[in-house]
Amino acid sequence: MPNHKARAAATVVLLSATLAACSDDGSKSSKDAKDTDLSAQELSWEDCPAPDAAEGGGEAPSPLPGGAAWQCATMKAPLDWDKPKGDTLDIALIRAAASGGKDRRIGSLVFNFGGPGGSGVTTLPAFGQDYAKLRTRYDLVSFDPRGVGRSAGVKCEDDEKLDAYFQEDSTPDDDAERKKLVDNVKDFNGACEKNSGKVLPHVRTTDAARDMDLMRQVLGDDKLHYFGISYGTELGGVYAHLFPGKVGRAVFDAVVDPTESAEQGSLGQAKGFQLALDNYAEDCTSKVEDCPVGDTGQDVQDKIAALLEKLDSKPLPTGDSRELTQTAATNGIAQALYSRDFWPYLTEGLDRAYDGDGRLLMTLSDSMNGRNEDGTYSNLQAANISVNCADDKARYTPEYVEKKLPDFRKASPLFGDYLAWGMLGCTDWAVDGATDHPDVSAPDAPPIVVIGNTGDPATPYEGAKKMAKALGKGVGVELTYKGQGHGAYDSKNKCVRDAVNGYLLDGTVPEEGTVCS
Numbered sequence: 001m002p003n004h005k006a007r008a009a010a011t012v013v014l015l016s017a018t019l020a021a022c023s024d025d026g027s028k029s030s031k032d033a034k035d036t037d038l039s040a041q042e043l044s045w046e047d048c049p050a051p052d053a054a055e056g057g058g059e060a061p062s063p064l065p066g067g068a069a070w071q072c073a074t075m076k077a078p079l080d081w082d083k084p085k086g087d088t089l090d091i092a093l094i095r096a097a098a099s100g101g102k103d104r105r106i107g108s109l110v111f112n113f114g115g116p117g118g119s120g121v122t123t124l125p126a127f128g129q130d131y132a133k134l135r136t137r138y139d140l141v142s143f144d145p146r147g148v149g150r151s152a153g154v155k156c157e158d159d160e161k162l163d164a165y166f167q168e169d170s171t172p173d174d175d176a177e178r179k180k181l182v183d184n185v186k187d188f189n190g191a192c193e194k195n196s197g198k199v200l201p202h203v204r205t206t207d208a209a210r211d212m213d214l215m216r217q218v219l220g221d222d223k224l225h226y227f228g229i230s231y232g233t234e235l236g237g238v239y240a241h242l243f244p245g246k247v248g249r250a251v252f253d254a255v256v257d258p259t260e261s262a263e264q265g266s267l268g269q270a271k272g273f274q275l276a277l278d279n280y281a282e283d284c285t286s287k288v289e290d291c292p293v294g295d296t297g298q299d300v301q302d303k304i305a306a307l308l309e310k311l312d313s314k315p316l317p318t319g320d321s322r323e324l325t326q327t328a329a330t331n332g333i334a335q336a337l338y339s340r341d342f343w344p345y346l347t348e349g350l351d352r353a354y355d356g357d358g359r360l361l362m363t364l365s366d367s368m369n370g371r372n373e374d375g376t377y378s379n380l381q382a383a384n385i386s387v388n389c390a391d392d393k394a395r396y397t398p399e400y401v402e403k404k405l406p407d408f409r410k411a412s413p414l415f416g417d418y419l420a421w422g423m424l425g426c427t428d429w430a431v432d433g434a435t436d437h438p439d440v441s442a443p444d445a446p447p448i449v450v451i452g453n454t455g456d457p458a459t460p461y462e463g464a465k466k467m468a469k470a471l472g473k474g475v476g477v478e479l480t481y482k483g484q485g486h487g488a489y490d491s492k493n494k495c496v497r498d499a500v501n502g503y504l505l506d507g508t509v510p511e512e513g514t515v516c517s
Contacts, residue, residue: 038084038214041075043075043093043218045072045095046071047069047072048061048072048125051149053376053378054150054153054378055121055153057373057378061094061128064128065129065132068096069096071096071097073093073095075218076089077090077211077214079152080201080202081210089146089152089199090151091144091146092121092144092149093121093141093215094120094124094141095141095142098135098138099135099136100135104136104137105137105139106138106505107138107220107222107225108139108140108221109141109225110141111123111124111141111227112142112226112228112236113127113230114229114230114232115230116145116205116231116387117382117384118231119144119149122149130490134227134501141219145208146207146211147196154192154199154200154383156195156381156382162377162381163321166327167322167325168325169181169325169327170418170422171327171418172421181421185424185428189385189430192382193430200390203387204434205234205438212226213246222246223246223249224239224243224247225504226239226248226251228252229253229254230458230487231256232252233256233459234256237440237471238438240445240471240475241439244443245444245445250446251503253488254459254487254488255459255463256463257460257462257463257467260463261394262392262423262426263394263423266408267411267419268460268462268463269460270420271412272460273334273337273412273414273415274411274412274415277304277337277414279455280337280346281297281298282297284347285299285300292347304333304414305413307329307354311326311329316353316358317356317357317358318362324358324361328362330414331364331365331418332360332363332365333346333350333361333364334415336364338457338485339486340483340484340485342364345360348360369381385426388425389425389429390433390434391433393433393435393436394433395429395433396426398424400423401420404420405417441472445472446475447476448475448476448477450467450471451478451480451489453481453483453488453491456486457485457486464478464480465478478513479496479499479513480516499516
């Protein structure tokens with residue numbers, strides 16, 4: 001089930017691994033730090049184990065070029081920040097030590113790759129070489145936020161039930177289908193409460209921000225130097241609001257609009273994914289060779305719409321017990337639009353689907369849903385819904401969604417229904433949402449570089465300007481990247497990288513309004 005927050009780079013890692021080829025009860029609390037000052041704890045860094053199923057599975061991270069090893073540790077944090085000397089939970093950390101020597105080292109650079117629900121312990125090593133320049137002066141550090149992966153990972157349904165859940169029709173056409181959708185959401189959310197009820201009230205973004213400040217202290221840093229991507233920009237903004245005097249050098253890339261409600265965010269994503277689809281279709285049909293999925297941009301979209309209409313009643317085989325349903329195909333198309341690098345897979349997946357083979361679009365959908373190659377699931381989606389529903393106050397009804405469908409269909413004929421009905425995700429959730437939207441005002445913080453990508457499907461470009469304004473005058477420094485895909489730094493655009501590296505490494509703030517293309 002889609003949600004209005006972006007599922008950032010963590011799903012790209014899953015997709016890359018899949019195309020190339022246990023969570024506990026969620027509480028994981030203890031009382032051994034009940035009467036201690038957690039900021040004084042010492043981390044025990046050791047060789048990293050292989051990621052567990054909740055983190056996405058796979059092999060232990062390989063050393064970086066040159067032989068530098070990834071190290072992992074566990075930090076204890078209060079389960080309930082209102083009771084800082086009560087029960088604790090474990091926060092899983094990973095780092096690669098700075099490569100440039102002690103004299104040049106600035107400190108730690110903490111990454112959050114988004115979701116919410118993405119495992120930083122898995123994602124940072126997958127992209128580690130992309131940050132080699134930054135490692136010359138920083139220890140690269142990331143973590144599984146609370147509720148994610150090995151950090152008291154939220155568990156909802158088991159793998160078999162998740163297979164069924166993600167095949168269900170999420171765009172109902174009549175009363176019977178609407179009732180089934182509502183019942184499915186209720187059952188899923190009830191399973192989250194049953195299996196992870198103890199941790200669900202404590203996975204808000206404000207909780208994760210407080211964890212990061214504890215992390216800063218435990219890592220021995222006076223300031224938090226930070227690189228946030230997608231939802232990680234919201235987490236960074238909330239941190240800046242809560243701890244403006246502790247913000248060091250910070251970069252927000254693929255920026256979440258902090259001024260929007262859940263509904264506005266979903267509507268913005270409908271427009272964003274439609275724009276990305278338009279750009280994909282134009283790119284495919286403008287190449288010298290024939291585009292196998294359409295003759296013109298409109299033809300591409302008409303054929304996709306016809307495919308999805310057909311799948312609503314006649315799903316395609318995928319090579320296992322599952323079938324490519326309309327929902328799975330829509331999900332897979334959306335996943336491929338996160339990165340221009342995956343557009344060729346979308347073309348191939350559509351071409352195969354037109355010939356009756358749903359396997360590649362299902363692979364793309366599996367990536368979005370956090371399904372591992374062995375059929376197990378990470379807790380990406382469970383964590384995503386848990387954080388969003390703990391954060392967002394709004395609880396939408398089927399009747400409300402029905403009224404809003406025309407607006408969503410206008411924003412995107414292809415993704416509108418899919419994202420509108422996704423607003424039901426927090427219906428019957430066990431925990432009340434905190435706010436209508438996050439508070440990121442931080443007028444006393446130092447400059448924060450805020451990067452917007454004009455072709456971003458998941459966090460539309462306009463959000464960067466709104467984040468920069470919300471942070472406060474002189475704090476948010478906006479940089480525009482005229483490109484495609486979710487995020488800018490990972491595009492390897494030289495202009496973007498020079499600006500980000502210049503700030504993080506040398507403290508040189510980019511000129512406000514810088515445009516990279």
